[in-house]
Amino acid sequence: MTYRLYLKDSYIKEFEANIVESIPYNDLYAVMLDKTAFYPEGGGQPSDRGYIxxxxxxxIIEKDGQILHLVNHEISNKKVVCRIDWNRRYDFMQQHTGQHILSCCFLELFGGNTDSFHLGMNTVSIEIDIKEFNQDDCNRVESMANEIIYNxxxxxxxxxxxxxLKKLPLRKQPSVKDNIRIVKIGDIDYNPCGGTHVMTTGEVGIIKILKWEKLKSSYRFQFLCGKRALMDYGNKNLVLQSLCAKLSxxxxxxxxxxERLIEENKNLNKQYSNANKALLKYEAAELYNGSDTVNNIRIIKSIYYNRKFDEIKNIASEITAYEKTIALLGVINDNAQIIFSRSNDIDMDMNMLLKSVIPMIQGKGGGSPKTALGGGSSEDLGNLIEEAYNSCLKFLSQL
Known part of the structure; x- marks a missing residue:
């Protein structure tokens, strides 16, 4: 069984050890040492990295009580020098200790127990079994947590x-029965934990809650500690100063x-929308006035390029607001989209018309007897519109 140095001293950066066994393991080699300062993944904390x-x-993983150090090369030496990736380790120590402090504060202030803890490479999160939470609550938690750090x-x-164990005011009960390790913060928090931590709360530096979200019966909190929080502040400050400079x-x-820009943008969008509707109405009127009549009915056909389909639908709606009109319109962007529509005083089924020609562009679509929409390949859109036009002529000739 490997002796776990990190349980006694989380600050070991380099150590010597003997290789007990080395075996192939999923295209890698699993090295077992007689002692190790490498922390295996567990308890929400990722594993260490480094060198043998x-x-x-x-x-580094733990399997059947044995710590396996996974490397991509077989190691022939029996006595080795091991080095921890200290930046990664110390970062995890700050975040994990910060979690203990936050969990202590949530329990003290709101009676909220910590359901889970996840330490990722960018953010840290905990789930607390509380029913309600707001910004004032956040301010209280942060204030208490950082006061513990300052102390x-x-x-x-x-x-x-x-x-x-029976004499200790534990924040939660241990999940194991043997070799129970208790991490103690001053006299305010006693918690069973096998992870790595800093030696004083001051080393955590700062705790900042980034955001929270309501779950079914709890809340999930994302937060940062120490250097992560400092880097996050630095990045956000750069964005803040850049925006201030742009907006003077x-x-x-x-x-x-x-807020002023958002309101101005809303007003401009409203003005644009009104102006665009007027232009589309004018465009529809031009198409209507420039079209010929067949049996006193106008058939307007047109193909557009690189325009929004919503605009084409709006034009079709404006055209068919006139009496005795049929609109056969298509637009080509990445693919083809079409709309067939008619005025209320024509008894021709646009949905049936669409279904009869849509196979020409390997497309699909549908709608009502008055208006039908579809889409497909753009290659034969012109032929499709012509075929639909001829079908309309045939229908009108029978009136």
Whole structure:
């Protein structure tokens, strides 16, 4: 069984060990050491990375109580020097300790227990079994959590027996029965945990809750600690200053400036929409006036390119608002889209007409006797419109 150095000292960056066994494992090699400071994935915390001699450690997993160090090359040395990727490890230590602090605060302030914890490469999240939460609650949690950080409380861990365990005010009960390790933050939090943590709360630096979402019976919180929080602040500050420069406002006036832009944009969109409707109405009138009549009925056919289909549908609607009209319109963008429509005073089924010609463009569609829509390949759209036009002529000749 591998002796776990990280349980005693999370700050070990380099150590010597003996290879007990090395076996092939899913196109890699699984190395078992007599002792290790590498943390295997577990308890919501990802595994460490680093090197065994010059060979990169791809992953560390625990299987059947044994810690497997996965490398992509067989190691012939029996005695090896191991190095931890310290930036990754310390980041995880800050985030994991921050989670303990936050969980302690949620329990103290709202009686909320931590249901789960996930430590990712970019964000950290916990789920708390509380029913309601708002911004004022967030301010209280953050204030309490960061006060604990400022107090720079000591953090320690120890393996306790059953009798000693009964005396401790645990935040949650352990999931194992043997070798129970308790992580203690000052005198405010006692929690069973096998992960790695910093030595004082001050090393967490800062805790910032980014956002929260309501689940069925709990809330999920995303937060950042330490260097992650500092980098996040730096990135957001760059965006803030860039936006302020573009809008020529100070940072505390940015929100009002954005609200003003949103309102102006709404008004401009409304003006554009009204103007566009007027133009489409005028365009429809031109098509109507320029069309010929067959048995006192006008058939307007046209193909458009690189236009919004909604505009074409609007033109068809304007055309068929006139009496005794049929509109056969198509538009080609990436593919072809078509609309067949008629005025209320013509008894011709546009849906049947569409169904009869849509196979010409390997398409599909449908609608009502008055208006039908479809789409398909653009190659034979012209022939489709002509075929539909001839069908309309044949129908009108029978009136």
């Amino acid at each position: 001699d010059e060979y990169e450690v791809i992953d 720079n409380l000591p953090i320690s861990s120890s393996i306790v027996d059953e009798e000693e 406002v100070r940072d505390f006036d940015l929100e009002k400036a954005v």
